[in-house]
Amino acid sequence: MSETTTPEPLREDLPPETIEPEEEQETVLDERGSLTSDFVRMIRERIDEGDAEEVRRIVAELKPADIADLIEQLDEEDARKFVAIEGTELPFEVLPELEDGSRDIVVDALSTEQLAEAVSELDTDEAAFVLEDLDEKERAEVLAEMPIADRLALKAALDYDEDTAGRIMQRDVFAAPGYWNVGQILDRLRSVERLPDRFYDVYVVDPSYRIIGSVPLSKFIKAKRDTVIQDLCTPDPIVIDANMDQEEVAYLFEKYNLISAPVVDESKRLVGMITVDDIVEVVREEADEDMLALAGIAEDNSINAPVIKVARSRFVWLLVNLGTAILASFVIGLFDATIEQMVALAILMPIVASMGGNAGTQSMTVAVRNLSTRTLTTATALRAVYKETAVSIINGVAFAILMGAATAVWYGLLAGQPRSEAVALGGVLAASMIINMLCAGLAGILIPLGLSRIGQDPAVSSAVFVTTVTDVVGFFVFLGLAAVFLVG
Amino acid sequence: MSETTTPEPLREDLPPETIEPEEEQETVLDERGSLTSDFVRMIRERIDEGDAEEVRRIVAELKPADIADLIEQLDEEDARKFVAIEGTELPFEVLPELEDGSRDIVVDALSTEQLAEAVSELDTDEAAFVLEDLDEKERAEVLAEMPIADRLALKAALDYDEDTAGRIMQRDVFAAPGYWNVGQILDRLRSVERLPDRFYDVYVVDPSYRIIGSVPLSKFIKAKRDTVIQDLCTPDPIVIDANMDQEEVAYLFEKYNLISAPVVDESKRLVGMITVDDIVEVVREEADEDMLALAGIAEDNSINAPVIKVARSRFVWLLVNLGTAILASFVIGLFDATIEQMVALAILMPIVASMGGNAGTQSMTVAVRNLSTRTLTTATALRAVYKETAVSIINGVAFAILMGAATAVWYGLLAGQPRSEAVALGGVLAASMIINMLCAGLAGILIPLGLSRIGQDPAVSSAVFVTTVTDVVGFFVFLGLAAVFLVG
Incomplete structure (x- = not known):
């Protein structure tokens, strides 16, 4: 061979x-x-x-x-x-x-x-x-x-x-007592067998194996042989609890730009280390999970996952959404007599629901993302709600004017309906767009905030609640206003 | 003080x-x-x-x-x-x-x-x-x-x-000629002034500053003083071109679990290094960008961004979606006479569009994610399309049976319509759900694939195309089938 x-x-x-x-x-x-x-x-x-x-x-x-x-x-x-x-x-x-x-x-x-x-x-x-x-x-x-x-x-x-x-974490880890000097540690490093493949810091411990500090290799390497290691220590190093969730660990690594961090058990004793290459994967995974969760995909949907498993994992989310869609249908059904009198309503109603849905998705995505990067917190929640409200009103009014006018023109001139009826239809559409886009913005921020407050992952279930709000409000307000002001 | x-x-x-x-x-x-x-x-x-x-x-x-x-x-x-x-x-x-x-x-x-x-x-x-x-x-x-x-x-x-x-990249970087030994390098490291704060590898270069290899500090530190550095080198190290896109750089770091990598200019000379802590941020940023782009948010939407800037950045996407919504309305408008004869169609049509939209979003999100992690490639595209088709048909048939039966029962028993008409309505709904969910699955994979093939970022514009397909197909097929088989 x-x-x-x-x-x-x-x-x-x-x-x-x-x-x-x-x-x-x-x-x-x-x-x-x-x-x-x-x-x-x-x-x-x-x-x-x-x-x-x-x-x-x-x-x-x-x-x-x-x-x-x-x-x-x-x-x-x-x-x-x-x-x-x-x-x-x-x-x-x-x-x-x-x-x-x-x-x-x-x-x-x-x-x-x-x-x-x-x-x-x-x-x-x-x-x-x-x-x-x-x-x-x-x-x-x-x-x-x-x-x-x-x-x-x-x-x-x-x-x-x-x-x-x-x-x-990686369980093989190198640690030295605080009173050792650089020379002793170097000699020890050259002789010890079971070392991690790669490491980036020398951890310094007290006699009971508790972390005193850590010394980056790039600093360690520049030190003289007779320097006592404790004098090189970065004070107050970030220490990871072995039971900490990996998402929290990734947060600490990102926040403090860590390359490696010591891991300790309940009694604060060193038991291992985590290196940043594992964290890159965690960050990617968690971001992917959020993105997929927003689309209602909870499980492995990789290219090599079996078809039947993929279909089943998506079925659940579609079923939940079917509930939302049926609820929306039910709302429309309340106004069947109104639609019967004015079919234009059936033609226009998806616009109100769809614009609300999109505006809600925008607010919600930003909220979910800011919750996961922790810029949306109790301290900033009020400001974020105010901001979403302002943005929703601005865009709601903008699209209300645009579509209200377009509808009045289309219905009046092109479809040849009486001018007053055309203007009224435009007005109803405009008013319901403003209301629905405001509700969408508020739902988009309040639902993720609320889910996160009660300890739920906002990425997983926000979307279905937000869509429910925008569909139900959109159809109800538009058809309701039409029933009052246009028909009957 | x-x-x-x-x-x-x-x-x-x-x-x-x-x-x-x-x-x-x-x-x-x-x-x-x-x-x-x-x-x-x-x-x-x-x-x-x-x-x-x-x-x-x-x-x-x-x-x-x-x-x-x-x-x-x-x-x-x-x-x-x-x-x-x-x-x-x-x-x-x-x-x-x-x-x-x-x-x-x-x-x-x-x-x-x-x-x-x-x-x-x-x-x-x-x-x-x-x-x-x-x-x-x-x-x-x-x-x-x-x-x-x-x-x-x-x-x-x-x-x-x-x-x-x-x-x-960080421009301060430490490199040693291949013929130096560990002792010489250590002495040089201890005396040189302008060193990066932290570094993780010793880069080994030839006389024209081209990279021969690199030695992790954790390996370097264990070597004897008289070892020639070239003998410690990892052969064939990953070298980054200075003009490479940061997303590509992050891909290489993730793929090869790198901690740092040398950066070279057009003539392959060492000009700097990139460390993994910057890559963690890139990974987070790029994942966030994908997630926000799918919701139609292209710009800074952080909590401290000005309201007017946020509103404007979202307006564009909403405007594009308004186009989609109007197109959908137009399709419905083609069938106004049909709806006038059977208001139940207006009540049920959002279900067909909404289920298609959700199924499409699922396929699309998985496709966008797999494109960005590069598991969806030319080699796997065909398999992915086949898989999405299979998943769409399975779920399409499942929901068609569910909703077709439910509709027939509701319309026949509860709304008291003739049984044959109720069964026909259920059949039309079932058929259009299967067709729309199949189109949704195909659009969800083919649109991101196509955009990526022509060099566009699939995360940015896939959603609007997919929604257009599911809305237009959903309304057209449902109302069209109804016009042929139920009314007139």
Whole structure:
């Protein structure tokens, strides 16, 4: 096999001037750093042809993150074949890089022994991440195959709730007593075995392993050997509680521009560290969750999730919205006699509801976003409500004038109705637009605020309440005013 | 003033057992790490009372990020007063931590000299970030006040386009020639003046300052003094082009779990570095932008942005949506005679449009998200379209059965219409729901894909196209089928 892993034999047939040693490298990734579709297609063809050696040769050149990308781009069948082809050559670092749907495929294709071996090689946070999605039985089997030290560390990590600091922390951590000097620490660092792959701060602890301070490596490295570490410490470092929610952890990292932070248990003893590369993922995930939640998508909707699972996860939200739509229909039904007398109402009513819906969505999205970045707080809530009210009135009046006038002209001139009736219809439309857009703005800010106040995630359920308000108010006010002023 | 900055005098009146040295600390921040509203209220009261010394004393204990938070929580008037009270005591690190609206307030309240001094103290990336929002004239004035070296560095940074790697990079960077050994580098590090505050890798360069590799500090620190640095290098490091868009940079950081990366100019020479703490902000910003763009909000809508600016930024989107709503009205208007004969159609038609709209929003949000995380690519597009089609048909059929049956029962039994007519109405509703939800799913995936293919940001304009499709198709199919099968 050694001769096939080196590309030279292939090149012998080519004239020397056409040899471009970087060519293959260049066509793997596009200028944005993504795998090119040509490359993915080429691999897929090799897989389908069963050319295992060629696949292994090409993939050996890729970084784990690119292999993960490749697997995500393959369909389920090809992904399974690919894992079978790679076998033990698949780098274990690929596992934590995969999205849930694709990771399930890879994990299914690996034997328990292979999985145990891969998981042992990973940092505790990544290993926990891979294991947490397995079912109880499978997880126990994998754990049983692992070396005792890794198993215990991993069990301890899995004891923390999902989405807590304890889950995303790395348990191997380097700490030094405050009275040591730089030279002692350097010597210790060079001799100690179990160190994290990468770390960015030296944590300084007291005899009971409580954090006194931390020293960035870039500062540590510049210090003289005889400097006592305690004198270098940044005082009052940010310390993370192991039970803290990962969203809170991300907030602290963002707020204080942290690169790594020590994690402590209930008795304030150092138990691990969190590094910012995990936080980037948390920030992305949480933002994605908010965005998807606003559209009513609660679960995994990745490209490799099964159709039936995706359909079911969306069904629930659509069902809730059907309730809203039926409620709106019911409101319209109250005015069926009015509509019967004046069909123009049926034609215009969706405009009132739709403009309210859009204005409400704008306010709500800003509110949800400001709640999650914590610029919308108890201290600023009143100001935000005032501002949304002002914005809603300004835009409400603007669109009321626009559509009121347009309707009067259209109904009077083009549809040839009596002028007074046309003006009255324009007036009713204008008034109901102002009222509905004001209600939309208020609902858009008050509903997320209220949900957040009672401890609910505003991203998850605000949209349906806001739409209910704008639909019901929109139809009721427009048809109601029409019933009073135009018909009967 | 020195006696007011130390809290001891206040404590003398208290009996010793009630002294809780950490109490003040605890009430400033809540358990989630945010400023408590009590604390903000207290500061606001001190500001309104004009108790400048007390404000300065309390604020002196806060970290810059917390001071920034505090300013964001104050209203405009209080924020101005606060900056006046703090004067030169306001730490310059606060500036880059502020949101746009609040930073404008602070920048306005500072003199040109104060601003120039503050900006000189910041890292180049942060200084550029603060200066980029000033108008031309103001920026020139501030630059003129700065020391020449800082001015040149900053001008060079500002020459790169906004949102590029050149803007977010830090220009002070440490690099060593490949033939140096660890000892030489350590000695150099201890003597060199202009080093970045924090750094995480030693960059290794050839004589023309091109990147050969990089060595993480945590690896560097463990090496013996006589190790040649080139032997420690990670081969093939990720190198960022200074003109690369920050979103691309963030993608590379996320994909390869980077902590810092060297930035090079057109001739591949090292010109700076980007660190992951800036990337966390980019990820947050870009995710927020997507989320807000989907709701039609393109500009700054932070709590401190002026009402009129917010109203204007939202007006445009509402106007575009008004176009959609009018188009939908026009479609309904085509069937006014049909509605006149059967008002039930006006009552039921919003259900068809609304279910389509929600299903479309779900597909679209997933598509926009998968495009931005690059799991939706040319290679996976076909699979994604197939999946959305399948999901739409499943849910379309489910809701068609549900609502078709419910309508037939309601119209036949409760509203007392002839049974055959009720069944026909249920059938028309069911058929149009299936058709509209299928169109919604397809529009939800094809429109973002198409926009992205022609180089447009799918987050910005997908929503309006998707809504247009679901409204127009929904009303047209439902009323059209009704016109053919139920009326006339």
